[in-house]
Amino acid sequence: MDRLIEAIEAKQNPSVVGLDPTEALVPAQIVASFAEEISEQVEDPAEAPAMQLSVAFFEFNRAIIDAVADIVPAVKPQIAMYEALGPAGIDAYTMTCEYAKQKGLYVLGDVKRGDIGSTAAAYAHHLSGVGLDDTAYDPWHEDAVTVNPYLGTDGITPFIDAATANDKDIFVLVRTSNPSSSELQELELASGERVYEHVADLVEGWGAETIGKNGYSHVGAVVGATHPEEGKALRARMPHTFFLVPGYGAQGGTAQGVAGMFDRDGMGALVNSSRGIIGAWKKSDKYSESMSADDALDLVAESAREAAKDMRDNLRAVLP
Numbered sequence: 001m002d003r004l005i006e007a008i009e010a011k012q013n014p015s016v017v018g019l020d021p022t023e024a025l026v027p028a029q030i031v032a033s034f035a036e037e038i039s040e041q042v043e044d045p046a047e048a049p050a051m052q053l054s055v056a057f058f059e060f061n062r063a064i065i066d067a068v069a070d071i072v073p074a075v076k077p078q079i080a081m082y083e084a085l086g087p088a089g090i091d092a093y094t095m096t097c098e099y100a101k102q103k104g105l106y107v108l109g110d111v112k113r114g115d116i117g118s119t120a121a122a123y124a125h126h127l128s129g130v131g132l133d134d135t136a137y138d139p140w141h142e143d144a145v146t147v148n149p150y151l152g153t154d155g156i157t158p159f160i161d162a163a164t165a166n167d168k169d170i171f172v173l174v175r176t177s178n179p180s181s182s183e184l185q186e187l188e189l190a191s192g193e194r195v196y197e198h199v200a201d202l203v204e205g206w207g208a209e210t211i212g213k214n215g216y217s218h219v220g221a222v223v224g225a226t227h228p229e230e231g232k233a234l235r236a237r238m239p240h241t242f243f244l245v246p247g248y249g250a251q252g253g254t255a256q257g258v259a260g261m262f263d264r265d266g267m268g269a270l271v272n273s274s275r276g277i278i279g280a281w282k283k284s285d286k287y288s289e290s291m292s293a294d295d296a297l298d299l300v301a302e303s304a305r306e307a308a309k310d311m312r313d314n315l316r317a318v319l320p
């Protein structure tokens with residue numbers, strides 16, 4: 001996590017902008033502005049809507065990245081939004097990751113993979129590329145990915161190996177932000193501990209051999225902003241584990257609520273907001289359906305920048 005920590009220190013900002021575009025979050029005139037270009041390119045007209053949306057997603061992301069790159073240390077593209085559009089969407093995802101990296105941002109791919117060991121080894125190429133020289137080929141352009149621990153150690157080991165070999169990181173789901181997370185994660189084990197506490201101990205152990213100069217390992221944990229008390233207890237329980245904290249803003253998480261998830265130096269956590277930043281333009285009274293695509297893109301960028309600054313300032317206010 002040393003690169004991430006340096007980026008956070010440089011920007012004095014422990015927040016990450018989630019790039020989760022959907023048709024509802026991209027102004028319609030931006031999508032429409034690609035209609036002609038795409039219709040001329042496609043062989044099968046049935047492919048046009050997904051291609052048009054994919055191109056719009058990338059332009060939308062590019063405008064947001066340009067607007068926040070000097071404020072935030074990282075972005076977190078959510079692959080589900082892109083996979084929904086098929087191959088063109090995957091292109092938009094990888095192009096977004098590549099562009100963010102070119103802008104000096106740490107790119108955290110929210111891909112939530114997890115499978116048996118042999119399959120996990122293939123998924124782990126998100127961090128290492130494939131081929132004879134893994135380091136020379138990095139098609140996904142991610143610095144880290146999210147991983148599901150439900151399959152246990154053999155599903156995680158390939159990701160840890162790929163992460164350490166390539167100076168990248170993984171973030172393992174421990175206490176997720178969603179309302180139903182308690183159905184499994186809060187179950188009490190015979191030992192008296194909760195399932196998520198047991199997972200927390202596994203995660204701390206998985207990272208033990210990979211601790212960097214700042215005291216955090218290559219194996220991070222996902223801890224929802226919607227669980228302030230559990231998050232605080234997990235911070236004490238997992239001293240070498242960096243937290244990715246989603247659930248801020250749109251899901252109700254607050255700066256005060258996440259304050260306990262940081263360490264004594266105000267480090268140790270990266271707080272995500274997706275809809276709260278990329279959809280900030282929707283709250284602007286400057287938006288009009290009749291504005292041009294270029295003006296809408298400017299408004300998206302300007303609104304995202306303001307929302308990212310507000311989030312940064314709110315987090316700074318609760319940290320030492």
Ligand SMILES: O=c1ccn([C@@H]2O[C@H](COP(=O)(O)O)[C@@H](O)[C@H]2O)c(=O)[nH]1
Nearest residue numbers: 078176177224246247250251273274275
């Ligand atoms: O526990 C979790 C794990 C991942 N997420 C992801 O974070 C973003 C949150 O989006 P918002 O718009 O800021 O609510 C999204 O990509 C989720 O899949 C999470 O919310 N909670």
